[in-house]
Amino acid sequence: NCRNVAKLSGLAFASVCAWYLGYLFADIVPEDSLSSAIENLQNIGEKPVIKPPPPKRQKCDHWSPCSPGSYAYRLLSGGGKEKMAKICFEDEMLISEQKGNVGRGINIAIVNFKTGKVISTEFFDMWEGEFSGPMTTFIKNAPQGSLLLMVTHDDGSSRLKDDAKKAIAELGSKEIWNIKFRSSWVFIAAKGFKLPDYIQRERINHSDNSKNRYNGWPAEIQIEGCIPTNLI
Structure with missing residues (x-):
């Protein structure tokens, strides 16, 4: 019926918009920054690694x-x-x-x-x-x-x-x-x-x-x- 057709049309339009926005975001944001952001999200919850300073030469x-x-x-x-x-x-x-x-x-x-x-x-x-x-x-x-x-x-x-x-x-x-x-x-x-x-x-x-x-x-x-x- 017409109502179902309208719902399907709206869903298809929303999917196209989401795909386009994702494509536009990936094109605007540099790949390095995106990879870094994903890596930071993956590292959330991990304990920070504290490295001692190099020994001072005497x-x-x-x-x-x-x-x-x-x-x-x-x-x-x-x-x-x-x-x-x-x-x-x-x-x-x-x-x-x-x-x-x-x-x-x-x-x-x-x-x-x-x-x-x-x-x-x-x-x-x-x-x-x-x-x-x-x-x-x-x-x-x-x-x-x-x-x-x-x-x-x-x-x-x-x-x-x-x-x-x-x-x-x-x-x-x-x-x-x-x-x-x-x-x-x-x-x-x-x-x-x-x-x-x-x-x-x-x-x-x-x-x-x-x-x-x-x-x-x-x-x-x-x-x-x-x-x-x-x-x-």
Whole structure:
């Protein structure tokens, strides 16, 4: 009858209008926004994921920061033939491959303790040439009130003379008398003042305990820490 025809016509017209409005809405709204809206609706009720902020980088790559009024340091010996030694002090790389001032033998950086600034850096080859004497002079000429930071790369013992060992021992080293061919060795010393007893000052490694990572060479070792600035 006429009433049913009218209802069907109205329903068809409403369906066409709804389809057209949907088509028009999809054409106007960007696809990315539509996908984002659908995704947001799907995520309603889920617990928000809270991500911790990335850890703040500390001086000399320490895990935790030094307290105010302290110097940060990190000494890393060489590892194998290719992995060069590094000395970092107050987040400044004093000796490194990138700086081009690291070499085979014993690497030394001298730092003015009052200012925290580097005075001089040098490396002394203990495999080829006679550099034990110049190294002894370099150490003895370090001014009072300075820090001496020492690390080995490759061999630091073959041409190391007793005079040089004695000069380093007078700064507080015990392991310098035990250093062997290609031993990994790190040492920090103060000249003209005393470091706190709790500071780790020296480490040495004679053997490869890293599953032959460096083809029989001793693995690298390091010491790091914080030194109060008010010692002198």
